[in-house]
Amino acid sequence: MTVPDRLKTPRAFLFADPAAHSLSPRMHGAAFAHAGLRGTYEARRVSAAELPAAVAGLRAPDVLGANLSLPHKEAALPLLDSLSDAARAIGAVNTVIHETGQLRGENTDAPGLLAALRDAGLAELPPGAPVVILGAGGAARAAAFVALRDLRRPAWIVNRTLERAQALADEFQAFGEVWAASAGATPWDAAPLVINASSAGLNDPGQTPLDAALLARLPAGALVYDMVYKPAETRLMREARALGLSADNGLGMLAHQARLAFRAWTGADVPAHVFLDALRPPEPA
Ligand SMILES: NC(=O)c1ccc[n+]([C@@H]2O[C@H](COP(=O)([O-])OP(=O)(O)OC[C@H]3O[C@@H](n4cnc5c(N)ncnc54)[C@H](OP(=O)(O)O)[C@@H]3O)[C@@H](O)[C@H]2O)c1
The missing domain is CATH 3.40.50.720 (NAD(P)-binding Rossmann-like Domain)
Structure with missing residues (x-):
């Protein structure tokens, strides 16, 4: 899948609880920049009760998808239209891919x-x-x-x-x-x-x-x-x-699961080092 031209600022999310300390916005922000896309990635604190509405919101035309983290990786399964073989076998989804109103669950952790x-x-x-x-x-x-x-x-x-x-x-x-x-x-x-x-x-x-x-x-x-x-x-x-x-x-796993999610959303094969570099703490000034 490639990002359609009409999506000037495609959006992707992390749904987790807590979400504030996630490193994913740094990684995906760097990936959007590297791929030359003006996309946004936002970590949202979503409670278990809020998950169905949050997932339904991923069907909006400008949304690429979302990552799911604790406690949503298993709970999201029945909210999606289809699952990859890996997601079904593992029983957990960490990446939701939105394609023309349909939501597919994938597991890029494996x-x-x-x-x-x-x-x-x-x-x-x-x-x-x-x-x-x-x-x-x-x-x-x-x-x-x-x-x-x-x-x-x-x-x-x-x-x-x-x-x-x-x-x-x-x-x-x-x-x-x-x-x-x-x-x-x-x-x-x-x-x-x-x-x-x-x-x-x-x-x-x-x-x-x-x-x-x-x-x-x-x-x-x-x-x-x-x-x-x-x-x-x-x-x-x-x-x-x-x-x-x-x-x-586990930083390598974190970077690679993000790389694979980003590729599934945008079609862009951004190298792993872009994600890994984004995880490094900023150099002291
Ligand atoms: N690097 C990455 O990209 C990445 C991706 C996914 C997960 N992770 C990490 O993987 C770990 C597990 O995640 P999860 O989603 O599988 O969590 P989970 O479903 O909550 O499972 C936690 C597991 O850890 C065990 N455990 C917890 N505290 C322990 C302790 N003090 N001593 C021994 N065992 C203990 C639990 O044992 P009981 O069954 O006895 O409770 C359970 O088997 C977390 O640290 C998470 O951050 C990393």
Whole structure:
């Protein structure tokens, strides 16, 4: 899809609650400028009760679509006209695409994660070896989809609440070999890739989803990908690096999911570095 000429100032949104601290306006503002489009991207605080009306408003002719974040990624599904295969399988929509009155739900978190893992050195990991996913919420569902469907690797789901990990593993059986396990029963020494899709460390930098003693059981050369990106080096990343492992934060995933949403809305293939550069804090004057 390309932006029609009649759309002099196309609009896109983020619906989330809270929304004030989102980095998405910076990224999409930079992308509009790079693409030479006079578009706007506005982060709106939308409560659960307000979501149906906000989504209905996306059918306006000058609207390209919206990103959805907590707590709307699952709740929006029945409000849309169609869903991509990934959005349906993951059960979450982070990008709504408006095309002539029709709203399509897409999940760019999953391909965004895949692109970020490639940037972080995925190609150097032994093929076919298992992935351990920490967490069992929406982000973990996207990670399980990537592990099973895109990477065709077996997956172990490890979550604070084991029942939720088990429910996710049961649901994703159709996509490949997937198990739920307690941290103690997980085959860490066989897993060259660990993805933190839990919120541990998000609001408390002292927190980690994985004890250093378990990290130490990962094979040499393993990659630890933390979807959390504040602070830029999380405790999980710091402890993994101290053991000589590779580690990366979730900024790459954030940038790539935005790049893919922007491309779906406008047809413009803005390079990932534009989104990543927009995430860097401004240089002190
Ligand atoms: N980088 C990106 O672009 C990107 C994209 C999407 C999400 N994320 C990040 O991914 C994380 C998860 O997001 P989500 O949407 O999946 O959230 P969610 O649906 O609320 O799930 C949160 C998960 O984290 C677990 N958890 C929470 N606090 C924990 C703690 N202290 N120790 C261990 N586990 C804990 C929960 O376990 P229980 O089941 O036991 O409650 C649950 O499995 C967030 O940090 C989010 O910011 C990043």
